[in-house]
Amino acid sequence: MSSRKPILLSILGSLVLSTSFVPSSWANHRTGHFCLPESIVAGDFNEDGNLDFAVLLTGFDLVAIFIGDGHGGFKLEGHIGVDTLPKGIAVGDVNEDGHLDLVTCSAWGYTGSVLLGDGLGGFTLVDQPDAGGEATRLVLRDFNEDGHLDMAMGAHHDGVVHVFAGDGLGAFGVPTDTGKVPNAYGMAVGDFNHDGHLDMAVARGPAKGAGQVSILLGDGLGGFHLSAFQTTNDPSSLGVADLNGDGTEDLVVAGAQPANTAGNFISTFLGDGAGNFAGHTTIPLGSGNLKGEMAVGDFNEDGHLDVAYPQTGAGVSQGHTVQLFFGDGTGALGTAVPLPVGTEPHSVMTGDFNHDGHLDLAVSNRTDGTISIFLGDGAGHFTLVGTYSVVA
16 A cells, blocks of 8 residues: 555554563553543654654553654654653653654653653653753753753742753752743743854743743753743644744644633734744634644745644544644734644644655644644645555
8 A cells, every 4th residue: 555545544453562662660550441642742763864753652651653654654663751731742862872762751750751762763761850840841042052952941830940960961950930920831942132152942831811831041051041922812733933034933822721711722923033032923723622732834836834733622623633824024923724634633743754845734633642744745735645554
């Protein structure tokens, strides 16, 4: 069968675990009875020149590894056990051996999990730094500019962001806190004030009837100066991009978080180069929520950045679609024909899966336990080429 034809791999039956991937102490560890694929990250894990991806299975407390064939097809390679209810995942070479590694955070486990890659597609759990605070998202960057990747993790319950300094060997030290960031959720990184130091934007839950985004301006030493601006409802996902072509990073802010009552939305905020942001466009999307991550990229190759947005929730007509929004170069977004996916789409990840120079999409379908793969044509159109089970 051609890899460009839709493939549906049944998720019925028992979960099969690769012993080369799963430590014995984690082999039967599960939070629930459904696999629930959520956040996705991409990287060349087996170093064959093709993009692969890793997806969190929140219900089974696992990470599923898919290996790409360079033509848009993927094979489930195996699973790795992590701590309870994993919600955030990031990719990078944390031990500086030239191989990509994975780091996760777990909301119920109150820990991170460091998974060292072997360059062949396999991973080994080596450390579990104490995360605290029901961590839901994390990012890997060199915040203190010592040449080693650090980890910033949103501690939802503690009302802060924990920053762990990496040692370049795969370990992370005792965290320092950034200051008050209540109800931390989605996270994004950029240099918002043009000082050469990395900054963070963190989506926050409701405050006085509105959501907020915290801006954490980094000092290059691992410290941050905090400010915030208001958004619609409960923002859950953030994207950093120069939306209006002025050389300054802007923000795409989307939501709303699960259990919101005010409705879903997508907004753009234009940066001034000093770390401040002003609202530009807001598109109400009706009832529903955004539980995971949207993807930002130039899908129609017009030089303006676009957004792929997985909207879901009870009673939502778009509960089986990914919404596409095309940028116009001024900071505004226009709607396009949505993509049909599985039930309860959670997160979207973008990359070039088939080496044709055009961005493609991978979508996690939480209720179905599947991943949908779409190949892009560079004109803003996408073709479904595969639907893969995350468990067998």
